[in-house]
Amino acid sequence: MAPAVYLFPRSQADGLARDVRTLTQWLSHDILALVGPVLATRQMLFDFVVDKLRRRELLDPRRIRPVRVALQNQRDNLAAFAGQLDTKFAGIAQAAGVPDDLVRAACVLHRKPTTSPAYWQLWGGLQSQLGGHFQAVFAAVAQVMQRTPRSSSLVENLNSRLRNYFTLRCHLGTPHLDLLRFFLNHRGFVRSRRAERQGKNPRELMTGQAHPHWLMLLGLSPLQPQRS
Structure with a gap:
């Protein structure tokens, strides 16, 4: 209907x-x-x-x-990237011995244009509160933001790859979709505009963890060298 x-x-x-x-x-x-x-x-x-x-x-x-x-x-x-940011910002705060909210304020500072009076007002306030930790915290936050991929762009990329599988004009059951999800989540990007993403798969980028051996993902043990 x-x-x-x-x-x-x-x-x-x-x-x-x-x-x-x-x-x-x-x-x-x-x-x-x-x-x-x-x-x-x-x-x-x-x-x-x-x-x-x-x-x-x-x-x-x-x-x-x-x-x-x-x-x-x-x-x-x-929104998965936000969980990564929370964890990394908490690590920065713990390493510098400063409150978490000051680290997030340093993150907000990166969003404001340097020509804005609000930027320098926030800069001065953070510098006085963080003291000698200001430069290290500010640089660490900038590095985290640069290296944390927004999952929205990853999802858009993944959706564009999925379209090819949904034009087969056949019924796709749950086993097929589960296998397809597993394959795409663990298949590395051959090309990427960002060098740090090339050769890595969505699972690695979203979790920040290295890709385990394929056999271990399937519940098996890695192959051992054959003894002579």
Whole structure:
């Protein structure tokens, strides 16, 4: 059955477009931005955006529902990079012996333009609070942000690769999808605009852990050299 089409006044359509645009901006500029709150807060805000889209779904189900469902199903994948940031920032704070909130404030500092008065105001406040640890903390935060991939770009890359498997015009059952997921999560990127991603797979990039031997992933033991 085709989805129902709802006709509503131009003013209501403009309001719907404005609301969806605002929700999209929150999602990209605040929730999924590299500089942002801790993972738990991002997840709460993400659920808020999804709920607001669900409330407006009946007004334009053909276009809003696919977006809402995709976001709802991929929340943990899209926000996974924030968990990495939280762990790394906590490590910086522990190594320098400073509060976690000051390390995150150093992260926020990277988002502000250096021409803004707010940048230098925050810089001065952090420098006075961190004292001799300021330069080391600031440099460590910059390095973490540079080396932490945003999972949104990884998910977009993965989705583009998945499309080839869903045009086979055949039924894909759960075993097939599980095998496909395992293969793609552990298959390295042959090419990448960022050198640190080349040759690594999504699992390595998202967890920060080295890829174990294939046989160990399958529950077996690595092959041993044959003795003469």
